Amino acid sequence: MHPGTTEKQVLGKAAASLNGIAAQIPVPELHNGRGSEETFVLDVSSGHEDFLDEILSSLAAPWDASASDQQWIVGLGDDPEEGLPYAPFDESTLFANRLLQYQISGGSSSAEKAMMLPLGHDSQQQLLVAGYGNSGFPSPPLTLGRAGSIDSTNSSVVDALYCGFGGSIQHTDSANQHSLPHLKGASTPGQNFGAVIPVASPSAGSGTAPPRQKVRARRGQATDPHSIAERLRRERIAERMKDLQELVPNANKTDKASMLDEIIDYVKFLQLQVLSMSRLGGAAATVPLVGGSDISHEEQTGDGLTVTEQQVAKLMEEDMGSAMQYLQGKGLCLMPISLASAISTATGVSSFPRLLSSSSSAAHRHLPSLPNPGAGDAPSSPAVAKA
């Protein structure tokens, strides 16, 4: 590869932006053990091919690192004994996981919450998880996922980095013209990656309808009625997808297929929620209101939970579902003691003051007869904790 003079200029500008940006983000992988950032500036003026090769190799390194991280994260997700609250015991906990995921997607990102993301999806989402796990895992700070809205300042700057490199790697003149506006334009947060590339190559035609940019058709195609109708249809579809994207949480996917996937999952989730709420309402009449009023008159001290516990044990004798719904109505949940102790040691004892382990003989007697193994591990008895 023999880069021409124009490429050198682009490389120089990219390196300058890199130097300016690298001061903000610690990007150790790009240095590759070279020691300091100043060597980049020196290399531009002297070596040409070497610099390009170094950049390419350094870019390859974080990609490999993120690939290995993906496997690591997937392994963590599969292994339930790490203490992660990911193992779906029964319908309610699986459902609670999805609920948590949808609630979290609107909030901030942290390492523990990242594990709740379903890891069986495509690589984009895995890269997202790699980007989320900045605090916990030794993953590269370069979030190569296409989402720009995880950490807006970080990813927008990284997008500028990547756009600069992407523009320099392309060997066409149009790339040189477009790479500079990319560097400046990528400072807006949440800039779509996929939308940039079609603009850079308008001659590629209107294959996929980019959601933000207008598609510039070729000259001969404008008068063709079929292509016009097709273009119109595609624009309408893109518009509808955008509306759906606003409705559904976790809408930071730019790919149409993954967006559809997310929409389908959300609809299933909502239907499941309606079903479980109706079940809750259906069983609410079986809960003896006498017991409820008794509890409401008493003071809920530390021993006060024993009344609840006895009530739950009594309900478990007749119907497991009503017992679960009674607990749910009180804002309590059932979990194995090992998980409860893991959570309490992780978050500090003060957050779980009302942890009460069920030691009544009634509970022990009915454990083996549970039809679903999800209500608790066989060796450990269930613990009633305030959710």
Next chain:
Amino acid sequence: MVALRFLRALSLVRCSGPGARSPSYRARGIRRAAYACMAASAGPRRAWSRALLRKIRRRPGRGLRRPRAVIRRRRPVGGGDPLEVALRRLVPGGGCMEYCRLLEEAADYVKCLAMQVRLMQTIVDSASHVNSID
């Protein structure tokens, strides 16, 4: 608007037999009531609400089919995209629509579903707060 209808339907379900029926039957009744209220409040202008109401009302009288002047297309697409097929199955009445229309109906359906879920959640919360004074 949905709330009034739903509360009224809920009271109907509860009045019919608090001790006579099993909880699962009541749960199914509540679910049906929820979907019916959702569809009724969405109005007849939406394809999904019409299809949903049709599905709910079809159960009591199976053989009675009034000839309606409805031109319904069967299977406009061969079903190449598995995602699209899944979406058609999820959204009521989604088997006969074009893709563009399907997305539109899906958006409205999601909006109404979310509202219904929020409503039910509020009801449950207020009911549980009545029972336990912490």
